[in-house]
Amino acid sequence: MTxxxxxxxxxxxxGLGKNMALSLAxxxxxxxxxxxSQQGEAQATVVEIEALGRKALAVQLNAADLSSFDAFxxxxxxxxxxxxxxxxxxxxxxNAGTSLTAPITDTTEAQFDDMLNIHFKGxxxxxxxxxxxxxxxxxxxxxxxxxTRSSFAGASAxxxxxxxxxxxxxxxxxELGARGIAANVVAPGAIFGGGAMTDTPEIRAYVAxxxxxxxxxxxxxxxxxxxFLCTEDAKWLNGQRIEATGGMxx
Numbered sequence: 001m002t003x004x005x006x007x008x009x010x011x012x013x014x015g016l017g018k019n020m021a022l023s024l025a026x027x028x029x030x031x032x033x034x035x036x037s038q039q040g041e042a043q044a045t046v047v048e049i050e051a052l053g054r055k056a057l058a059v060q061l062n063a064a065d066l067s068s069f070d071a072f073x074x075x076x077x078x079x080x081x082x083x084x085x086x087x088x089x090x091x092x093x094x095n096a097g098t099s100l101t102a103p104i105t106d107t108t109e110a111q112f113d114d115m116l117n118i119h120f121k122g123x124x125x126x127x128x129x130x131x132x133x134x135x136x137x138x139x140x141x142x143x144x145x146x147x148t149r150s151s152f153a154g155a156s157a158x159x160x161x162x163x164x165x166x167x168x169x170x171x172x173x174x175e176l177g178a179r180g181i182a183a184n185v186v187a188p189g190a191i192f193g194g195g196a197m198t199d200t201p202e203i204r205a206y207v208a209x210x211x212x213x214x215x216x217x218x219x220x221x222x223x224x225x226x227x228f229l230c231t232e233d234a235k236w237l238n239g240q241r242i243e244a245t246g247g248m249x250x
Contacts, residue, residue, distance in 0.1 A: 004055070006080070006089040007230060008032045010063050010126070011096030013042035016143070016191055019223030020093060021045055025054040027227045030084055032076065034061035034096065057083045063096035064118035069129050076133065090138045091230045092130050094123045094165075097143070101154040101198070112157050119161035124168060137180040141229050142169045144187040144241065150249040162187075166241055173239035182238040186225055189245030191217045212247025221246065 007024045011017040012033025021031045022045070031049050035042035035058055042058035049056035057079055061072050080086050097119050100111055123142060134140075144166050147159035165185070172183035190207045192199050207216045222244050228234055229242075 004028070004030050004084070004086075005091065005230070006030045006032065006084055006086060007091035007093060008034075008076075008089050008130070009093045009095055010034045010061065011036070013038045013045055013058070015193065016188065016219045016222055017093075017095045018045050019219035020095060020226045021056070021223075022048060022052070023223035023227035024091075024230060025049040025052040025056070027231060028054070029091070029227070029230060030055040032057050032059060032079070032089065034059050034063070034072075036060070036062055036096070055084055061096075063122045063126060064114065066117070066121060066125050069126055073129050073133060080133075088133050088135045090135045091141070092127060092134060092138070093141045093143070093226055094127065095143045096122070099198075100158050102157070103154055104156050107157050115157045115161045119158065120164045120168075123165050127172065131176075134181065139230050139234075140169070140172055140176075140181065140183040141226055142166075142183070142185050143226075144185045146187055146189040146243060146245045146248055148187065149243065169241075170239045177238070182235070184229055184234075184237055184239065185241040186222065186229070187241055187243045187245075188222045189217050189243075189248040191219060191222065193218050207248075210248050211245065212250055215246065217244070217246060 007029050009017055009021050009031060012021040013035035021033050024031050033045060046056040046058050062068055100115055142165050144162040147155045148163045148166055169183045169185045204216050208214055225244050
């Protein structure tokens with residue numbers, strides 16, 4: 001059996017998730033990454049991880065489709081020994097998600113349900129079903145958002161689900177403490193480059209002037225923080241929200 005640690009990163013084919021996956025690999029951690037539809041991008045990320053000397057596997061998952069989770073974990077039960085020589089994994093990073101910008105007056109029930117499923121129900125039950133496969137002493141890292149601290153018009157549904165995930169994370173820390181599993185939140189600000197963020201020169205200028213460090217965020221600003229939380233240096237961090245915004249709306 002391998003002694004290498006293994007991380008599962010949802011939404012790991014591009015943007016933030018890809019940078020997290022590569023940052024984990026640079027720390028000597030093997031990576032399972034999920035993708036929704038971008039199989040080519042996911043496989044390219046696998047190749048990059050393997051070039052860093054780590055093992056990697058890309059698995060399709062719709063993180064908003066709760067009915068698919070049992071089959072997903074059955075697939076992992078087979079893939080873990082085949083690819084990694086292991087029966088369990090060590091780190092769960094709930095990163096997959098989409099954005100929604102709509103005022104409260106215009107938000108539809110369907111849009112609300114989409115945000116609920118991918119950002120809260122999906123995270124809750126994907127985590128619940130991961131627990132039998134997660135090693136004692138492991139880590140759970142949930143990705144939230146700066147919008148839970150600072151309110152921006154149009155983000156009410158999205159931010160509400162992220163706020164729920166932050167509360168859920170604290171409860172995970174309490175209930176899983178007996179297994180030595182720590183749970184934390186990383187809350188990025190607006191991240192540009194390969195993700196769901198609307199990207200125009202005007203939006204970049206607006207975000208930069210809100211940010212103490214004077215520029216917009218990039219995936220490389222966040223991936224290393226997630227990787228750090230999976231190291232022994234972060235072993236005493238638990239139940240915490242770490243905001244990674246460059247000092248946005250201070």
